[in-house]
Amino acid sequence: MTFIPQDVINQVLERSDIVEVVSSYIPLKNAGRNFKAPCPFHHEKTPSFVVSPDKQIYHCFGCDAGGNVISFVMQQEHMEFPEAVRMLAQKVSVTIPEQNVQGKPRAQARQGLCHVNDLAVKYFHRNLLSDKSAEAKAARDYLKGRGITLDVVEKFHVGFALEKWDGLIEFLRTQGVSLRLMEKAGLIISKTKGDGFYDRFRNRIIFPIFNIKKQCVAFGARTMEKDNPAKYLNSPETEVYVKGQHLYGMNWAKEAIGRQDSVIVVEGYVDFMTPFQAGVENIVASSGTALTVEQIRLIRRYTHNVVMLFDADQAGEKAMIRSLDLLVGEGMHVRVAALAAGEDPDSFVRRYGIEKFKARVTQARSLFDFKLTFLKNKYDAKSVEGRAEISAEMLATISRFPNAIIRSEYIKKLAQALFVSQEALLVELKKISGKHLTPSQAGRKTGSEQAATTQKIRPVERNVLRLMLEEESFIPLTKAEVLLADFRNEHVRNIVEKIYEFCEQGNSVSIPALMSCFDDQKISQVISSLMTSENALVGDKKKIHQDCVNRLLQERMKSKRQEILHQMEAAKSSGDQKRLEELALEFNQLLKRE
Numbered sequence: 001m002t003f004i005p006q007d008v009i010n011q012v013l014e015r016s017d018i019v020e021v022v023s024s025y026i027p028l029k030n031a032g033r034n035f036k037a038p039c040p041f042h043h044e045k046t047p048s049f050v051v052s053p054d055k056q057i058y059h060c061f062g063c064d065a066g067g068n069v070i071s072f073v074m075q076q077e078h079m080e081f082p083e084a085v086r087m088l089a090q091k092v093s094v095t096i097p098e099q100n101v102q103g104k105p106r107a108q109a110r111q112g113l114c115h116v117n118d119l120a121v122k123y124f125h126r127n128l129l130s131d132k133s134a135e136a137k138a139a140r141d142y143l144k145g146r147g148i149t150l151d152v153v154e155k156f157h158v159g160f161a162l163e164k165w166d167g168l169i170e171f172l173r174t175q176g177v178s179l180r181l182m183e184k185a186g187l188i189i190s191k192t193k194g195d196g197f198y199d200r201f202r203n204r205i206i207f208p209i210f211n212i213k214k215q216c217v218a219f220g221a222r223t224m225e226k227d228n229p230a231k232y233l234n235s236p237e238t239e240v241y242v243k244g245q246h247l248y249g250m251n252w253a254k255e256a257i258g259r260q261d262s263v264i265v266v267e268g269y270v271d272f273m274t275p276f277q278a279g280v281e282n283i284v285a286s287s288g289t290a291l292t293v294e295q296i297r298l299i300r301r302y303t304h305n306v307v308m309l310f311d312a313d314q315a316g317e318k319a320m321i322r323s324l325d326l327l328v329g330e331g332m333h334v335r336v337a338a339l340a341a342g343e344d345p346d347s348f349v350r351r352y353g354i355e356k357f358k359a360r361v362t363q364a365r366s367l368f369d370f371k372l373t374f375l376k377n378k379y380d381a382k383s384v385e386g387r388a389e390i391s392a393e394m395l396a397t398i399s400r401f402p403n404a405i406i407r408s409e410y411i412k413k414l415a416q417a418l419f420v421s422q423e424a425l426l427v428e429l430k431k432i433s434g435k436h437l438t439p440s441q442a443g444r445k446t447g448s449e450q451a452a453t454t455q456k457i458r459p460v461e462r463n464v465l466r467l468m469l470e471e472e473s474f475i476p477l478t479k480a481e482v483l484l485a486d487f488r489n490e491h492v493r494n495i496v497e498k499i500y501e502f503c504e505q506g507n508s509v510s511i512p513a514l515m516s517c518f519d520d521q522k523i524s525q526v527i528s529s530l531m532t533s534e535n536a537l538v539g540d541k542k543k544i545h546q547d548c549v550n551r552l553l554q555e556r557m558k559s560k561r562q563e564i565l566h567q568m569e570a571a572k573s574s575g576d577q578k579r580l581e582e583l584a585l586e587f588n589q590l591l592k593r594e
């Protein structure tokens, strides 16, 4: 992604009107100085979604979503930050300069690679549909034998690479593509002896892999030979393709996933195609490996609800178990659907029909039940050692749930299932908790816990922050007396640090611009919740401010005194009389200062 300078972001923020942008998606109702609506980000009957035209921010008091106009577009359109800024910039006619010199040529190079890939898609596809060679005919027969119809082949641009060494090279040459570009696209390989190249994919069925912008970024190629150990051959990593960052089918499925607020994850290309073609469109394929964090985050742009449907074989189960912990760690709700041994989604749909397939998905078990059954098969649940192994692996998953209530529910269930005490499990859980928190998990919480985080900020800190954001004159007054360390809440401390920084640089503080300084969405939410909350500060603001500042100063003194008392205790027990006297003197001076 190219870098967008902060002053350009600020320009976009200044020119955009949040009320106009939000009301292009949902109808807003006037409510005093603000606007209200049922929240677009969670289901509710009474509106708790507030938009403030004065402050140019929004906040939902139900799910704690909040931020400036950029955050709104990101959340509503499932966009990344730069993408959202670009979209808004276009609306308000702000040009985003191509910042780094390398930016533009790189973007062009990526376009070039996608273009070459698109040409290759056409070539492979035409081979499959109409090439006269014996191998192309064999490929058509093979697909027909697997129940893959012409409709499917056309919809998903399935193709075929001929058995020739230079079929693609020759075709791309006629299209004016240089060998260098073909090599950069990963389509050809240079010969070990001397110069010259040959086609990477030969005599294989080709599945083009598209990104969510529907550009072809890579290819998966399947052999039709039963005894070929390399069942699949994939494109190497290129400038447009990094392994583990794309999900096969996302380009076709994303709308349905968003609409149905859930996704089914299967393993193979064909496991994706058959259900999709039969009408189950909220589906993607992981291409036979465990999901990566990047892939999970890609899914999370559209939904938090995942049903895993992997092949009922050992490799499938293993890949699934590995994916589960990552999914939980990324705050996803996961269920697991099961098929009979030896079956995969493709064969299942063709044998039993799509309605039975849908039923399997609806009946998907909780992640807890699935993993427990899996482990009970792996270890001997009758022996003490076996039960210890099972609990250790179960706790590794349970510890990843951000919500304490869910964790304690699972502990209860696990204790019952294994006939062990909850206390013992809790002791074990404590040992592993926090060990593998991902940064995103540490930074982001879900549902009710999220709302609680904002409330956990003490009123004294909330008031000081709010006053500074409401009236700029309170900033230097606060800065002169209150240190960053005096704020106990980490988010508040981060925000105040930025405000002090703005003040030092002589800049005024605009709330939307302040929000755009933080990558952590949580911090924007603290600000939006604070600034749209209806519990207005009542009374003389100057007096409230002075009271709060005094309170923070008193607290600082108090903790200093406590620190000295601790040190005095230590000096006493080590018999250091001189140190003790020094500390006593310091303590008395502190008392006098109050």
Ligand SMILES: [Zn+2]
Binding pocket: 039, 040, 041, 042, 049, 060, 061, 062, 063, 064, 065
């Ligand atoms: Zn909400």
